[in-house]
Amino acid sequence: MNSGSQKREREQRQKLQHFLTDLALLGSLQGFQYFQPWLRGREELLLTIVNEDSGWRSPGFAVSQASSLISSSSSSSTSSTYSLASDPGSPLPGDKQGPRQGTQGPQPGQQHTPRPQHHVQKGSSDAHLLPASPSEREITVPEVNCTLFLLAGYAKYGRPYAWIRSNHERLVNIGGTDSMVKDTPMKLKSITDWGSKEVRVWDIVNELVCLCTIPSPTNPFTLDMRYLKSLPLPERFLSSGALLNFLEKYVVYGNRDELHYNKVLEEVKTLRRLHVQTLSEVQRQQCRVDKPVSPAIPEPVKEE
Incomplete structure (x- = not known):
């Protein structure tokens, strides 16, 4: 050879x-x-x-x-x-x-x-x-x-x-x-x-x-946004991030002469907004969980 x-x-x-x-x-x-x-x-x-x-x-x-x-x-x-x-x-x-x-x-x-x-x-x-x-x-x-x-x-x-x-x-x-x-x-x-x-x-x-x-x-790569929005918060964050990674890869390496290329770009913008919004919700939820609870202060005992 x-x-x-x-x-x-x-x-x-x-x-x-x-x-x-x-x-x-x-x-x-x-x-x-x-x-x-x-x-x-x-x-x-x-x-x-x-x-x-x-x-x-x-x-x-x-x-x-x-x-x-x-x-x-x-x-x-x-x-x-x-x-x-x-x-x-x-x-x-x-x-x-x-x-x-x-x-x-x-x-x-x-x-x-x-x-x-x-x-x-x-x-x-x-x-x-x-x-x-x-x-x-x-x-x-x-x-x-x-x-x-x-x-x-x-x-x-x-x-x-x-x-x-x-x-x-x-x-x-x-x-x-x-x-x-x-x-x-x-x-x-x-x-x-x-x-x-x-x-x-x-x-x-x-x-x-x-x-x-x-x-x-x-x-062909249209997303089902209703399905994504119906997911529980952590799963929605992971799924939207994974989809965003794939579609952004398509945007970089895909054929720009395809008729649907610009429509994929629109999907990416919509998906990115959902992903950022979901991230904010996840962070707010995490802050509520991590917020320290002040210990209860016992009332002073009144002396007779």
């Missing part, structure tokens, strides 16, 4: 390490409106994404509690509403002719920009890139009106991949077994660009949210 190849290999390893650092940071956060991350191990993150934006509130727990029966019935109703079978983000496990076009378009009042078709090349090795956590052993089920994804950066693959874990019939209609679809990585533009561009974890999340949520949100 020549020095040029070794240098590229080192750069790719370092790039993957940065991705895993971002993955761990994202996995510790709660309070986004359109998605909910849950870190599972050093290399894996489960991402629950809202299917239809109807004023959905982000839940206050990390693991989904919806039953598979409810989730299944919900996915049936959403799949009949809109089909994304021609999306570039659809998983295409060895389908030579590409996905079939969906039969229905968006309902009145919904806006959705058509995306160009992407196809898996014949003989693509992507079909053999299995996740470390096979879908048949997946115990997490998504919330109602949500789709579950597995996002991972395995060292053995040297780059991130995303697998769909539920409601795949909403996005693809290509036949085959459920496990074949769920254990084949999705054909995402952000992941395709990994080798030639600076791709961060928020780029993949952005693409998945815009792929999955209908109508596509103007800001």
